[in-house]
Amino acid sequence: DAGITQSPRHKVTETGTPVTLRCHQTENHRYMYWYRQDPGHGLRLIHYSYGVKDTDKGEVSDGYSVSRSKTEDFLLTLESATSSQTSVYFCAISEFGGGAVQEQFFGPGTRLTVL
Amino acid sequence: GQQVMQIPQYQHVQEGEDFTTYCNSSTTLSNIQWYKQRPGGHPVFLIQLVKSGEVKKQKRLTFQFGEAKKNSSLHITATQTTDVGTYFCAENMTTDSWGKLQFGAGTQVVVTP
Numbered sequence: 504d505a506g507i508t509q510s511p512r513h514k515v516t517e518t519g520t521p522v523t524l525r526c527h528q529t530e531n532h533r534y535m536y537w538y539r540q541d542p543g544h545g546l547r548l549i550h551y552s553y554g555v556k557d558t559d560k561g562e563v564s565d566g567y568s569v570s571r572s573k574t575e576d577f578l579l580t581l582e583s584a585t586s587s588q589t590s591v592y593f594c595a596i597s598e599f600g601g602g603a604v605q606e607q608f609f610g611p612g613t614r615l616t617v618l
Numbered sequence: 619g620q621q622v623m624q625i626p627q628y629q630h631v632q633e634g635e636d637f638t639t640y641c642n643s644s645t646t647l648s649n650i651q652w653y654k655q656r657p658g659g660h661p662v663f664l665i666q667l668v669k670s671g672e673v674k675k676q677k678r679l680t681f682q683f684g685e686a687k688k689n690s691s692l693h694i695t696a697t698q699t700t701d702v703g704t705y706f707c708a709e710n711m712t713t714d715s716w717g718k719l720q721f722g723a724g725t726q727v728v729v730t731p
């Protein structure tokens with residue numbers, strides 16, 4: 504498996520509290536992504552990064568913010584958690600090669616429950 | 619935006635049987651990737667298809683990209699219990715080059731011994 508870790512792996516929090524999830528990679532890959540996975544929806548892109556301090560929104564970005572101050576770290580913040588943000592969150596990385604961005608490698612996931 | 623539809627959503631297979639899962643798009647795809655996620659695990663890349671009509675094989679798995687590049691299929695022969703999991707197709711969004719993928723909802727495969 505690619506060197507990707509996510510922390511925490513599990514978290515239970517209350518509605519209205521801020522939450523930060525961390526993704527750390529040791530592969531020096533340029534691209535990093537945050538997804539959420541919910542039954543029946545597959546994986547939906549929240550935010551992504553194409554370099555240090557370069558980030559952009561995905562399809563379900565409302566209520567989430569991200570930061571990337573170093574190549575290896577990509578943080579996802581829920582400013583004020585809501586029950587609808589209960590989900591499994593996956594971080595992924597990829598690199599550019601052969602004229603195109605290559606496959607994505609996923610971290611182990613973080614299971615977040617918002618009560 | 620672009621969307622990929624996967625069918626079926628669930629596939630219950632007897633061990634030893636074959637099955638096929640399909641991925642369809644209303645628009646032409648630049649390329650398509652397939653991933654497998656075991657229960658409780660994370661998605662793992664299987665393969666990428668780029669060319670029209672392309673066929674690739676990985677042991678008992680056969681991946682195909684449609685001639686019009688609007689659909690793809692994954693065929694598994696002689697299903698084994700190790701094939702249990704959810705299979706996702708993902709299209710590479712053509713509007714930018716940041717490697718953004720649009721995932722289908724997946725086909726959940728259950729194998730009965």
